[in-house]
Amino acid sequence: MTKCVLIITGSATDAKALENVLGTARDGPFRIEWVTLLSEALERLHRGDIDVILVDFFLDDSQGIETFDRLFVAAPHTPIMILSDLDDELLAWEAVQRGAQGSLSKGYFGSYLVPQSLRQIIQRKAVEEALFLEKNRAEITLNSISDAVIGTDMSGNIDYLNIAAEQMTGWSRDEARGLPINQVMHIVNGDTRETERNPVELVLQQNKPMGLTAGTILIRRDGNEASIEDSSAPIHDLRGQISGAVIVFHDITVAQEMALKMAYLAQHDFLTNLPNRVLLNDRIVQSISLAKRSGTSLAILFLDLDNFKYINDSLGHATGDKLLQSVAQILTTCVRSSDTVSRQGGDEFVILIALGNNSESASLTAEKILTALAASHSIAKHKLHVTPSIGISVYPADGQDAETLIKNADTAMYHAKEKGRNNYQFFSTSMNVRAVERQVIETNLRRALEYQEFVLHYQPKVNLKTGKITGAEALLRWMHPKWGMVLPGRFVAIAEACGLIVPIGNWVLREACEQARRWKEAGLELDTITVNISALEFRRNDFVEGVRTILHRTGLAAGCLQLEITESVLMRDAESSTIILKQLKDMGVQLAVDDFGTGYSSLSYLRLFPIDVLKIDRSFVHDIGSSEDNGIIVSAVIAMGNSLKQRVVAEGVEVQAQLDFLKALQCEEGQGYLFSRPLVAEQFATLLVTGIPGTEHPVDGQKGVFHA
């Protein structure tokens, strides 16, 4: 590329001589411009593209070193060469001190040396510029990155710190320069806290880079600490000799804390802080291998809170969450610190306990849990009661791996639920058959509503004095296309467990109300139709409104509907039960306590509940005559009902002796096979017309149970 040389001299001879020699230069053309005044030169420089300036000191408009200074200010990056002869040598030397590239002796003007030295100047300038750029780029880059960089010489003394290194160590570059790296970058082992040798020392010794290492702690100048990750490498000179080292490091304190937090979160339940299923699985696997080696056993306790859903639905999730936290806390106090209490999600907890050689401690722990959880939990002004159902599986008898042991403990837990909840059951292989059956029923139940497989049967309630039918209890039947009629005992608990009882219960209520209205329209006399309400329905926030809507849509008077709720459901949260019962009562609906006598009701609550009817559980009626004690219970309930002005209905009246006993105690109403089994709607309508045989009411006047 053509280089442009600006010659500034008042001497036409000098200019000509230079022009000649440059014009014939062999190693590439020079374009030459010649000006005679400094002012002209400055103007020309202003336009740019000058590669070299050749200047004489003595011009018409400027003199001596001032000529150089003004050019240097105007074009600081353009090489300036002084045209000198012997007289000007001192001045030329001074100009070189101030930044001139050199002087060109006028004696050489005719020689080939002139273009060669000009070219060298240009090349040197280009290299200098490239170096400058390179250095500038490196400096800016090093100060822009968040990694700290420290450079040392061969002795490990610091010769460079970038801004990040200044910030991380607390030493400024000027303070640190020349100090040994160990003084500025003091590091200790993260585990032992012992001072560590700086990796740079090793790099200098071994002359090879060291990859990324973590686990060291940097002690800053102010004593604060930071976990760091560092790497270091040697620096070599032009000849490939090691001349120093550089260490690059960054603060990983936050990242490390975050990683620890993430690892913790991945293994723990956010609500209770208990280990989650991932960590539990890990612990079971470890415990199994330990038990295998030592010939000991371990137990898995699968625990589910009975009716937790109702608390969640009626009091809200925030209260439910607090209850779970309280339960979690109690559970951890029931086991040793080496055991694991984990939350699986929802209201399910799984506990891993090492049994050693004593498998009895599984039942001891389960009993401890039952007792500990029996105390009430004070949460947000509520006194809540929860009971657990616990299933237990034992290694090695009930499974060889974590998955099987948990599955079998879960199965045993379902068994505990079926056994009336608030108890524990050990797994047995026969339970698996039940579990499969339960699964099959659940799958079939899901389509039963859609395929209209449900029907209602009606069982009469009878006035024991007159024999008159006072009401009907609607009892659900499932007409399965293959299995035939399935009784509620086989599927209601499963429908409750999977939530299907809500749509099913809704259907029952609507169907029963519609049927009662139809009977009334047909002129058949019936005081009330009774519908069983499950706990899950009763505790739903929209339950009361749902009843109101159904009454409205079916056109049945509220007073004709009686809702039957079991004693244990009412007592589970007596305070909220009272509120719900009052709302139903205000609507005009009648209320009955089912299975009375089995739920250990507190009489003070019973007085508060706005109940119309107490139904004596059929187990007490069944034992009349065979056990004096139960006769006493039945008579006590009847007396209590009478004094509380509640009607008493005896369930499960099967034989005449029971009826006689009940009548003698002035029990108002009864229900049972002695009067009638549950009937389909048409049969029941006929019974309403004919009356119970043997009462004052049958139209055909036949003798029956009342006149035996």
Ligand SMILES: Nc1nc2c(ncn2[C@@H]2O[C@@H]3COP(=O)(O)O[C@H]4[C@@H](O)[C@H](n5cnc6c(=O)[nH]c(N)nc65)O[C@@H]4COP(=O)(O)O[C@H]3[C@H]2O)c(=O)[nH]1
């Ligand atoms: N041994 C004997 N049993 C008698 C006698 N008289 C009546 N029973 C039976 O006793 C049960 C009375 O209903 P429950 O105590 O409310 O007990 C009911 C009730 O708790 C529940 N259930 C029935 N229908 C529904 C429903 O629509 N919804 C809900 N949630 N539960 C229902 O299922 C339970 C069982 O119902 P069922 O199998 O229909 O059994 C009925 C009935 O057939 C008797 O003299 N001797």
